[in-house]
Amino acid sequence: MSDLAALERALRDADGGRVSVTADDRARASTDRSGWVPASPPVAVVRARGVADVVATLRWASAHAVPVVPRGAGTGLAGGAVAGADAVVLDLSGLTRIVEIRADDLVAVVEPGVLTADLDRAAAVHGLRYAPDPASATISTIGGNIATNAGGLRCVKYGVTRDSVLGLDVVLADGTRTRTGRATVKGVAGYDLTSLFVGSEGTLGVIVGATLRLHPGPARTATAAAHFATVAAAAAAASAVTRAGARPAMLELLDAATLEALDAAGPPGGALLLAQADGPGADVEIDAIAAVLGRTATRLDVATDPRRADELVAVRRRALPAIERRGRVLIEDIAVPPSRLAETVTRIGELSARTGVPVFTFAHAGDGNLHPIVLTGQPFGDPGPVPADVTAVVDDIFRLALDLGGTITGEHGVGLLKRKWLAAELDAGAGELHRRIKAAFDPHSVLNPGKAL
Amino acid sequence: MSDLAALERALRDADGGRVSVTADDRARASTDRSGWVPASPPVAVVRARGVADVVATLRWASAHAVPVVPRGAGTGLAGGAVAGADAVVLDLSGLTRIVEIRADDLVAVVEPGVLTADLDRAAAVHGLRYAPDPASATISTIGGNIATNAGGLRCVKYGVTRDSVLGLDVVLADGTRTRTGRATVKGVAGYDLTSLFVGSEGTLGVIVGATLRLHPGPARTATAAAHFATVAAAAAAASAVTRAGARPAMLELLDAATLEALDAAGPPGGALLLAQADGPGADVEIDAIAAVLGRTATRLDVATDPRRADELVAVRRRALPAIERRGRVLIEDIAVPPSRLAETVTRIGELSARTGVPVFTFAHAGDGNLHPIVLTGQPFGDPGPVPADVTAVVDDIFRLALDLGGTITGEHGVGLLKRKWLAAELDAGAGELHRRIKAAFDPHSVLNPGKAL
CATH class of the missing domain: 3.40.462.40 (FAD-linked oxidase, cap domain/gating helix)
Structure with missing residues (x-):
């Protein structure tokens, strides 16, 4: 794919992200913890070093109609981050800054590649904690947790990831950067775009930052x-x-x-x-x-x-x-x-x-x-x-x-593996709304096509 | 508006909802508790007696490009339910059935016209309660509470209305009926359509039913x-x-x-x-x-x-x-x-x-x-x-x-009165996403036009 030269130039002018086409990197980026392996690996892996790299990659992908698979730590269990032959993987695991912890506001602002357990540890310094605790907390990223609306043991009292996400910093398919939500616990100005991105498995936009709610560590x-x-x-x-x-x-x-x-x-x-x-x-x-x-x-x-x-x-x-x-x-x-x-x-x-x-x-x-x-x-x-x-x-x-009146996935997501079951859970009207939302956000189907829907 | 005859016929074949064009009914349905009064009242008020009436009204409105203003008890504080000269008001306050309370599942299924305090009282019979308690609980409806994502005094522990809505039964602008969400506390199958409808102030669909989460009444x-x-x-x-x-x-x-x-x-x-x-x-x-x-x-x-x-x-x-x-x-x-x-x-x-x-x-x-x-x-x-x-x-x-990093509305909504301030809170990308979602759900702008956006 000679177009990659254009992508490399764009990244040089952005934050200096790198494109790898080595067999090892492509193979590693092709699968996740679901065990599903594509017939052939993605064409390249972009290691983003900053938000400008994400913008550059999505602009390039939109212009060239190349599917982009956003990737955190690759610990997903439903194949949401697996990537096959026609795709470029956008690896966000290098964006690991905890930008700030505002203890008095019980808020943290983080980049998507932060490991969930690392945020929890950083919050603990202030006597606080990040409540969602998926079993993968030590190896999975906040971005991935948000993309799948991850759960964990403490959800029963503190809620799932969605309940801890106050606002998001997102790059859309065409490279537009936007913010959703706010730094306050309550707020009803506009549609709940934040909840729409949470759990959307990289199909609506790429999460490049999150404003997260913290809780005091328990007294006892x-x-x-x-x-x-x-x-x-x-x-x-x-x-x-x-x-x-x-x-x-x-x-x-x-x-x-x-x-x-x-x-x-x-x-x-x-x-x-x-x-x-x-x-x-x-x-x-x-x-x-x-x-x-x-x-x-x-x-x-x-x-x-x-x-x-x-x-x-x-x-x-x-x-x-x-x-x-x-x-x-x-x-x-x-x-x-x-x-x-x-x-x-x-x-x-x-x-x-x-x-x-x-x-x-x-x-x-x-x-x-x-x-x-x-x-x-x-x-x-x-x-x-x-x-x-x-x-x-x-x-x-x-x-x-x-x-029994339940759902095919409580906290891992639909990814690639549960797509055939999604149609059994959603009615025709809801299915149609999904397609319309996807088309409204990502008209050229650049973002993680073939997943979640 | 001679088209009203067609609407009346459609309602007769549906659940028997009535169309009123009396000056009194139109004046009453023109305003809410915001105090804002339109220059002239709506053309008619439809009193729905069942979901089929809602479907019939929206089909008729879509066919004739008539704006529809969904209305519960009219207790909103931001002008979300006010209705002017070109609109038909769709009054849902007659849909007052508490369909079921499944105490073992901590779930209630209700119609939109149920008063919030009435649901709480019905839950109390089972030792349960409906947590959201807006100051208007005795006079406002569940449908209106959902439309504005209402809050209250207990939110600090039990969350806002959104946190108590597990699933919705919605009629879309073209009359399609669909269900969102589920009866389980957790679930990540598909986009979070439920959260998207909550707080959307009647601009994306008309809520005709809700599956709500109940909590045990407090021991002490x-x-x-x-x-x-x-x-x-x-x-x-x-x-x-x-x-x-x-x-x-x-x-x-x-x-x-x-x-x-x-x-x-x-x-x-x-x-x-x-x-x-x-x-x-x-x-x-x-x-x-x-x-x-x-x-x-x-x-x-x-x-x-x-x-x-x-x-x-x-x-x-x-x-x-x-x-x-x-x-x-x-x-x-x-x-x-x-x-x-x-x-x-x-x-x-x-x-x-x-x-x-x-x-x-x-x-x-x-x-x-x-x-x-x-x-x-x-x-x-x-x-x-x-x-x-x-x-x-x-x-x-x-x-x-x-x-100070806050929001123009925590729990009352944008309605008509805060629209000019919404642009100051949302960035350009988020504003554009709002317009695209609205167009995807309601392409002919039939549902509560001029509100919330």
Whole structure:
């Protein structure tokens, strides 16, 4: 593609971003953590060094009708950042400045390549924290988190990424730079463009900056771990906690298969529920939560000292790595109404038993967001096609979520892999509105074509 | 307009909605609580009896290029529902069904004409509540609340209306009916159309149903009222409460002028801060809050019994009626970053003193959302033009909000009255995106033209 010479010149006049066409760089930029690998790699990778490089790249791409795939750390699980033969990858991982933390305003202004955990650490210096905590926080970027509206364990109290994004700095497909939102918590001047960009997976614009909401670090934290004889009992207890008026900062469920993978299983078929309360009233709140859990739990531990609490929660954080030791996994991400949580976990267990395809389910129980982890039977890291019987199980899981009034993705996004299921979730009118919005923002379909829609 | 006969026929074949052209009905439907009155009233008022009437009206309006102004209870403060000579008003206040409350899912499905307080009461039967509580809750509709993304006192902990809207049932300009969102708390399948409709003031579609999030009623509530010598001290104390890691369910500030109007003034120049905590840990949390307030307060009352707490909060709820007894008011609605709250109230006080135009300010202090109430010098209910010196003061208040990094509207919307200020808040790129979205959703500009943009 001789057009690349023009792009290189434009970048030289901008912030000095580089174009790489080495086989290694192109291969690395072709895939993400979904395991999906395109038939051939992208034509080039642009490493942006500043916003002017993003503007230059998008102007060039619009002029030459070249698809651009924006990329952060490449930790996405739905193929939103995979890039094939006709595309140029726009790598934003070099934009790593935390521009400012205004502690008195509980606000941070950051570039998109900042790792989520790095922002949280920088906020901690001021006694604050960045609430969204996806499992990938130490390796994923804020830009990627915004593009997928990432979640995490603390969402049940503090909301998803969208709830922490006050405003965005965006470069549109034609190279126009614009700002959305504001630095205030509330505001209704104009359409909610910020929410429209959050979760749009790089298809509407490239996020080059974000004004984020911070929260005070919790004065106290208290934790309860409760074992139950059945997953249905654990799910019912999770609902009861919420109905009792407690606002846990974490409410996680692990099914029997997951506990077995963790060597933490009690009696067969059991389940574990982890609850955490935070804030000045944490000790009182965890007592209220424990009182609810204790009605049906077979075992109950409560910890108010931080070290012991960390031990209890560590079980949850080790769940995915423990399963991944058994081979290649597909990390699914459905959500259902709270009352259907027990039924969903139970039916996924039945599906696994019936098909012989191992499925381990843990869930952000307070949000009704489940992660069924499906073993493909292949070695970990195998990039080959997923066996048909495994794909059939995954399809059944999506169908189950929709049948129970839920969604095909709670916090990972649609990307490339869930597109065929999106049409089953959206009605015709909503599908048409998606196409019209895409055309209004990106008339030449330059931005991450073939994703999310 | 002889076309009305065709509309009447279409409604007869739909749900039997009625068209009124009486002078009384048209005059009533021409204005809202902003006080703005169009030069001449709308041509007709359609009283919808069901969704099919909405579809029929929009199809007819699209075919005949007639502007449609959707209307709930007409309690808006920014002129979003005012309707002039060329328009037909689509009155949705008759769609008052609470379709279902699924207590186990913490979800309600409602029609748009349900009064917000009626939903809250219906939820209370199940031990639940609808969190958003605009001051107008007893007279405004859910549809109107969604159209303006209404706020209220509890937003500081429970979020604004947007945070309680899981999904919408919408009729588009061409009569297409579509659903957005879902019944789950989390979900990232597709663009966030729900957030795009919330706050769009009837310019993108007509909301005919909503799936709303409910919260458990609080197990306990505890309240603190603290007087301070200056408004700056009160604002600083509000910031300190938040920084200390407390999550008050209410954090309200009343300035000296407001206290005087309430006959609740202490020494001149003082201010009052009201804080409420809720949940199982409410008593502990209010102690933590009171400890922070007590450092600088001149007087501090704490109440954990509900009756005494209600008395403390009643002062805040009486503020606006007390000021309205002095004559016609303009209810403004700016928001600023938390660190600028004190400066904002102080400078509004100085502006009032300098110009002689009385301004009373109370604020949702935890959100940085201020309501400067400006006396026009006219009798209450006077529909005449606002005096130029009063308009100048209001303009200065908007300019101040923007200068301090804030917004011209925190929770009331842009409507008709703040349009000229919107251009000062949005940059050129965002303005252009607004126009493109409007054109994509409503190509013939049938829906509430001339508002919000």
